[in-house]
Amino acid sequence: MACSKENKAFIHKYLDEELTLLEKKQFENHILTCGDCYEHLRELRKTVAIIQSTSHIEAPSSLTANVMKQLPKQSKSNKWKFWMKKHPFMITAATFFFVFIVSVASALSGENEEIVVQGDGQFIVDKERNVVVIPEGESISGDLLIRNGNIEISGEVLGDITVINGEHVMASTDQVSGDINEINQTMELIWYEMKSFFSDVVDLSDNESNAENQKED
Amino acid sequence: MDIIVRKIILEVKKGNQQAFAELMDLYKDKVYHIAYRMLGNVHEAQDVSQEAFLRAYTNIDSYDMNRKFSTWLFRIATNLAIDRIRKKKPDFHLEDQVAGTEDLTYYTQISADEELPEDQVVQLEMQEWIQQEVMQLPPKYRSAIILKYLQDLSLKEISEILNLPVATVKTRIHRGREALRKRLRNS
Ligand SMILES: [Zn+2]
Numbered sequence: 402m403a404c405s406k407e408n409k410a411f412i413h414k415y416l417d418e419e420l421t422l423l424e425k426k427q428f429e430n431h432i433l434t435c436g437d438c439y440e441h442l443r444e445l446r447k448t449v450a451i452i453q454s455t456s457h458i459e460a461p462s463s464l465t466a467n468v469m470k471q472l473p474k475q476s477k478s479n480k481w482k483f484w485m486k487k488h489p490f491m492i493t494a495a496t497f498f499f500v501f502i503v504s505v506a507s508a509l510s511g512e513n514e515e516i517v518v519q520g521d522g523q524f525i526v527d528k529e530r531n532v533v534v535i536p537e538g539e540s541i542s543g544d545l546l547i548r549n550g551n552i553e554i555s556g557e558v559l560g561d562i563t564v565i566n567g568e569h570v571m572a573s574t575d576q577v578s579g580d581i582n583e584i585n586q587t588m589e590l591i592w593y594e595m596k597s598f599f600s601d602v603v604d605l606s607d608n609e610s611n612a613e614n615q616k617e618d
Numbered sequence: 619m620d621i622i623v624r625k626i627i628l629e630v631k632k633g634n635q636q637a638f639a640e641l642m643d644l645y646k647d648k649v650y651h652i653a654y655r656m657l658g659n660v661h662e663a664q665d666v667s668q669e670a671f672l673r674a675y676t677n678i679d680s681y682d683m684n685r686k687f688s689t690w691l692f693r694i695a696t697n698l699a700i701d702r703i704r705k706k707k708p709d710f711h712l713e714d715q716v717a718g719t720e721d722l723t724y725y726t727q728i729s730a731d732e733e734l735p736e737d738q739v740v741q742l743e744m745q746e747w748i749q750q751e752v753m754q755l756p757p758k759y760r761s762a763i764i765l766k767y768l769q770d771l772s773l774k775e776i777s778e779i780l781n782l783p784v785a786t787v788k789t790r791i792h793r794g795r796e797a798l799r800k801r802l803r804n805s
Contacts, residue, residue, distance in 0.1 A: 413792045417788075441799075444799045444802070444803055445795060445796075445799050447802070448795055448798050448799040448802050449767060449795060451748060451802060452748065452752070452763065452767045452768070452795075452798065453767050453768075454744070454748070455655075455745055455748050455749070455768060456741075456745060457647065457651055457768075458647070458650065458651055458654060459647050459650070460646040460647050460649070460650035460651075460664075460667060461650075461660075461664055463664075464642070464646050464650065464664060464667060464668060464671075465639055465642045465643060465646060467664075467668050468642060468668050468671045468672055468675075469635065469638075469639055471668070471672055472635050472638070472672070472675055473675075473676065551682075555781075568680075568682050569680055569682075570680070570682050570685075581679065581680060583679055583680075
């Protein structure tokens with residue numbers, strides 16, 4: 402005879418050691434008189450033991466080499482970043498440097514610690530955790546900018562994401578169609594501010610190739 | 619997090635590809651193991667593992683150092699494996715699933731001239747049989763069972779890897795082991 406649903410649920414809780422001391426005692430008493438539950442528990446224990454007896458297997462030795470071969474060559478923007486770090490003051494457009502250092506300083510000094518979010522769509526700002534959440538099912542149609550906070554993406558972002566003074570966490574890599582930038586260092590932030598300024602004012606590619614040339618020197 | 623892993627990841631984040639090779643050496647067996655148990659096929663397991671590491675490399679900037687690296691990595695690998703299963707079998711049902719036994723021979727991994735002692739043969743047959751039984755589970759139960767019983771992960775970690783509430787993970791483990799119990803009893 403099959404036992405009650407409640408007792409069947411207890412079997413799993415018993416197995417997972419989730420019963421209170423009293424429940425555990427009661428269930429153990431029950432099991433001594435109920436052949437059905439006793440057998441059920443015994444089979445489950447055996448099942449778990451069998452599953453756990455599978456041996457760990459090793460990855461094929463070619464795996465690491467195969468991946469290493471496929472790693473992307475360093476991108477242009479990446480080179481730029483390295484170059485910026487090595488020669489932070491040899492910026493071709495030095496004139497613009499001072500214009501932005503002001504806004505950068507205020508952004509990094511902690512005077513302005515409020516989370517700033519710029520984007521089109523539904524999102525939640527969790528002030529306690531300092532996190533901007535894009536909930537599941539929600540979609541941000543354009544670019545997204547977050548300052549002084551982290552971002553958690555369960556929904557979808559169609560544009561680029563820029564996180565200043567924060568980090569981002571995603572459920573899967575498919576959720577963001579554009580690029581993701583995290584800016585946490587002064588130099589990177591200056592570069593970002595300059596880049597967005599340039600893209601409004603002058604053609605950026607010229608400056609980039611200048612910098613590339615300097616790097617060769 | 620482990621200080622060694624932390625240091626390696628910081629190097630990877632800077633773009634050091636050699637450090638990434640080191641990172642792979644630490645995790646490749648576990649990633650491959652998950653992929654193999656999910657897919658039951660050595661070629662697909664290798665494919666998915668490689669893809670998982672490539673994605674980890676290209677998205678390393680999005681990895682939050684405050685979280686466990688393995689959780690993040692296993693999540694990528696598990697998602698890829700589940701995607702692969704979905705593409706392979708658009709209408710997946712427990713009832714009409716045919717055993718995914720192709721390519722499953724552990725024997726092929728052992729050179730032919732090697733004599734196997736009797737108990738090792740039994741062990742191999744047992745392993746093969748268990749894998750077949752695990753493959754009969756619907757992918758959502760399979761992933762929960764693999765992470766819990768083969769990787770020995772906590773419910774919290776599994777919930778993070780599968781992006782599900784802990785309660786849902788529990789239900790899947792319960793149903794998964796119930797299904798396995800019934801199958802093992804009838805075999
Ligand atoms: Zn009972």
